[in-house]
Amino acid sequence: MARANLIILSVLLLSIMCVGISTFYFSDHYLLISFLLVTLSILPFYYRFQVRKMDTREIVLIAILSAIAAVSRIPFAPIPNVKPVSFIIMVSAMVFGKEAGFIIGSTAALVSNIFFGQGPWTPWQMFAWGMVGFVTGLMKDTKWMTWRLGQAAYGFVWGFVFDWFMNLSVMINFVKDFQWQALIATYMAGFYFDLAHACSNALFLYFFGASWLKILDRFKRKYGLLTQES
16 A cells, blocks of 8 residues: 555656646647656556556546546536536546546546647646546545535635646746746736636535435446545
8 A cells, every 4th residue: 555655656746747847848848748647647557457457447437537527628618717627526536536536637638628729738737637636535535525515615625726726837837037926916817717616616516516426436336446446
């Protein structure tokens, strides 16, 4: 177990390094860095292949959930920053654990940007949504996450955390001379967009979280999918 946690931590550290490298040295090769991040996010599953035989159905399930999370951005595109991607990543991580959550989040960001456009923001979105899944998987067994209001509050907080991380990427990628005034202005200008994301996360989790968790948990128990991780 300690070895698995060490591998996951190494993957996260390498992901942070890739985001930094893509920002400062390879900003014109963001797509290459994005695929590198996907490879890194899959490394924990490679480890799982070594310790036990992984069912093909588990791989298919992860791919389907990643695709659902990616496609879910499209119908809500006309509504600024309202997207159920974070919600789908969270409920998936609550059922299947942190490794699956990280992979679903990072892959969904890359795939969805095939429709919305790849750019220097893609590696940042991949890491941010991956962390949404990873942290949710870590906290899924806490008492707070057993309450519907607790889940909604958790989603609300992550809406701001995700967008604040992305706001930082805007400053690093597009502003040459860092100034605190510009940073504050960026966060103030994006407040209502951040609020929209936070509120949509809370509403999705409050009204649809229980039904999604029930369906996913039924699949996990009926077919024995990803039971060791979760």
